[in-house]
Amino acid sequence: MLKFWRNPEFVRHVRAELRPARAIMVAVVALFMCALIGLACWSQRQELLESAEQSAQQYGGRWAEYVEQLHRDNTRETWLLLFRWLMGLQAGVITFWSMFMCAQSVSGERDSKTWDFQRTTSLTSGEITIGKLLGEPVLAYFAAVCVLPITFWAGLAGGISFRALLSAYISVIASALFLGVCGLWLSTLLETRSRGIGLVGALGLYGFVVGAYGLAMSWFPGLGAFSPLTRLHTVLELKFDGNREIYPVLFGHVVPWLLMSLLLYASFGAWVWIMLVRNLKRDYSEIRPLSRWQVVGCVAFVNFLFYALFSPSILIRSDVLATFMVSLNGALLFVVGLASLTPHERLKVWWRGRAEGTSSLFSDDGLPWPWLILSGVVAYALMVWGLLSWRLSLDFQPGSLRMAAMQLLIVLIFVMRDIMFIQ
């Protein structure tokens, strides 16, 4: 499975997408774009120089020193400008293309009726996922590879360290893979009729991931690592709100942005991967994102992650944090409740078994409510642990845990009512 270049699905995409004529065309266009952007950067710097020289002639003094500095740094700054443009464009193209193509992958094959034939091969769900994840956006990856030497050259000439360049690329590729795997999952949920909705959903998800940049200023700054912009901001010399430097925190310890985003992508990506591998070869009507235990595990994971990433910039009250976590769990329980709905035909079989006394209340094919209660209990247990662990950093209010228990119980009842109604 690790030899992705021999994965039949990947090879199929490479053959279809990168026929010699098309590959040459893409390479030529990419290099032409580089040349155009390079000229634009050079032109911008020249304009700045000319304008500074005019000011120096007019005013002299510190302007002359400034012009001298501009001349001294001109080559480096021009390369740096080119690098920023190229890196930003590559990040945008690769991440967007990866998500966009993957979000149409399975639904597109359902549409063209080739999906059944792929499902009847000996390829495992994992192999199909890897093949599609890397194969669908292969044209964008190829274009990036064409531009890669120029970007590296521009970055190094612009004074960026090799390590920073490498981490920028790792970050972009990790984002593309994460968005791609999310896109693939989205496409497995779509039929021909709903492909348009899926693409809107993909755009929304892309917007959310990129916009997660803003979460760096929240109580959970680590969540900002979801956005490719957050990691690129050091390389691209962007600043957060108010020019503050913000770092993600894990269990109270500062960690690098790249590490944080790799952790987030790996952990959330693993959940999406589980859902894909469980369901990819199933018929559309039989898709069930997570098993019952996985639902409980998912709730535990998200709660645990939020307490691990918690980093208040101001002193906040424990009951405020508890109310926030109850709200979060309300949304989370509703989502996992939807993910654990039992298909109608399976539920009928379970009912028959229940009438005969052979099916358990906690069966995988049964009703979701017992597992929602278990998930709620796990969420509350983690809330107790989280609030007590952070009590020294919070304005700890006695009774906030008791109040949170009541709130969570009410939320759970409403969520169960809605999920049972949908079921």
Next chain:
Amino acid sequence: MIELIHLRKEYDELVAVQDLNLTIPQGEIFGLIGPNGAGKTTTIRMACGLLAPTVGRALVNGIDVAAGPEGAQQSIGYLSDFFAVYEDLKVWEYLDYFAHAYRVAEGDIAARVTEVIGQVSLEVKRDAMIRGLSRGMKQRLGIARAIIHRPKVLLLDEPASGLDPKARLELRNLLRSLRDQGSTILISSHILTELEGFCTSIGIMEKGRMVRSGRIDEVTAAENLARDLRLSWLGDATALLEQKLGGHVHVSNLQLGTGTGTFQFAGSDEELAQLLSDLVASGVRVKTFAEIKQTVEDLYMKLSRHEVM
């Protein structure tokens, strides 16, 4: 070998397949026949792992398809009535992809691709883009895909739709040769002439149930179906024949014309031979006296009209 054990599939309120039990031994060509909506496609999709049965199991070569789909699918070749192919590949690339996907040994793939292209007569299109192929050629390519990994079991759902008469003939010959090589074939169709001549067994499905199944001669014998007979004679013996045949206990549907006639006979071979002797002895100058071979279509029409239910 294919075994379907208490197979049932429900869609909300609809029961598409009900308690289906079927065993198809190795080397059989089993024709699954029935009207549209009888449950043939659902049965085949469950047998190849595309649909999970609500209840029951489908075993292919002893492997439970739902429990170990990849293992079972290694020995299954599946073809459906729609001939969807990857239009942006070349013919050989398409087959190469599926050979890899079915885990054909790396060293054998090139030769196998060439061999299969020859079997479906697409040699001249080997390097052509699929999008340029005709409908019939794409269906032949689909057949090539289904057999690329030398499957022991072939599940074919209306495989001849879209094929021209020559290609249909080639398909029949191909299926016969695959059967001779030991493949087990389950083929569904509602065009009964498609199945004529090469099915060794049949199963008739209606409303999700298997009405009858077994080897064609066994089904005929088990249901004690009347045989169709045709006779011709010289001279004017119509009145005599009407008297002799019309009054016979095993004869029905008697239709006599000028010099020829047909009737159905529900008796044994001995009784049939006796009838012929009686006719000759009574002075009828019998020119021909022959059984009209039952076609699959005849059998289906008799069974599905509930003549024997």
